[in-house]
Amino acid sequence: MITIKRKLQFLLLLCISVVANYAAAACVDAVVLVHGNTATPSSWDNTYNYLLNKGYTSADIYRPNWGSKSCAACNDHSGSEETPVRQAISNAIANSCTGKIDVIGHSMGATLAAQQIDKLAVSSYVDSFVGIAGAFRGLKSCGVYPYNVWSSTCGSAGLSVSSPFLDGLYGTYLATRVYSIKSYSDQIICSTGNCYVYGVHSSRIWNENATYNYSLGHFGLQTDTAAQQYQLIK
Numbered sequence: 001m002i003t004i005k006r007k008l009q010f011l012l013l014l015c016i017s018v019v020a021n022y023a024a025a026a027c028v029d030a031v032v033l034v035h036g037n038t039a040t041p042s043s044w045d046n047t048y049n050y051l052l053n054k055g056y057t058s059a060d061i062y063r064p065n066w067g068s069k070s071c072a073a074c075n076d077h078s079g080s081e082e083t084p085v086r087q088a089i090s091n092a093i094a095n096s097c098t099g100k101i102d103v104i105g106h107s108m109g110a111t112l113a114a115q116q117i118d119k120l121a122v123s124s125y126v127d128s129f130v131g132i133a134g135a136f137r138g139l140k141s142c143g144v145y146p147y148n149v150w151s152s153t154c155g156s157a158g159l160s161v162s163s164p165f166l167d168g169l170y171g172t173y174l175a176t177r178v179y180s181i182k183s184y185s186d187q188i189i190c191s192t193g194n195c196y197v198y199g200v201h202s203s204r205i206w207n208e209n210a211t212y213n214y215s216l217g218h219f220g221l222q223t224d225t226a227a228q229q230y231q232l233i234k
Contacts, residue, residue: 036107110134
């Protein structure tokens with residue numbers, strides 16, 4: 001005959017087991033979402049809400065706010081633009097319950113995030129890196145460095161083809177898994193009518209595990225691919 005004490009002990013062990021299993025299931029990589037040039041953290045709302053519906057908490061998600069919102073040509077990958085992204089990546093690593101993070105960047109936020117991973121030397125902590133509509137090979141509209149460089153965004157720390165910034169970043173190890181999301185209808189990457197730089201779509205990342213193509217515009221690639229983004233970091 002099972003005594004009341006034995007029943008209580010069994011129930012206590014059962015509760016402990018349930019709590020432990022829930023805690024394990026709830027432990028996910030922290031995620032850093034880096035917006036594009038002149039955008040704001042709210043541009044990630046679709047992704048943010050999708051992740052919440054998949055069991056992430058607001059404390060698991062970092063959305064740094066960087067750069068001028070009124071002068072797109074003023075932003076580059078040097079100075080004050082770097083600080084919020086660097087801090088978000090550092091904080092995410094420090095607070096992640098798995099000890100790992102996932103990083104998703106859109107447009108110039110993708111190259112800025114890649115730069116900060118490299119500068120912080122934290123690629124071993126990054127499980128997945130997803131670059132969405134990034135100009136990893138440069139923007140043909142910016143010209144080829146040092147010619148036709150008409151703004152900071154296209155300058156030596158910017159996105160002109162073969163800029164010192166991009167050449168210095170090329171080949172850098174970013175994460176255990178690297179993915180790109182791109183489009184041939186991207187009005188920024190393909191603004192000259194050609195998405196290719198030296199024969200490669202500019203949004204493709206060196207040594208990537210896979211690339212995904214959508215018939216979406218530059219901003220739709222960010223807002224309308226939340227499910228794909230989740231699949232790539234889960």
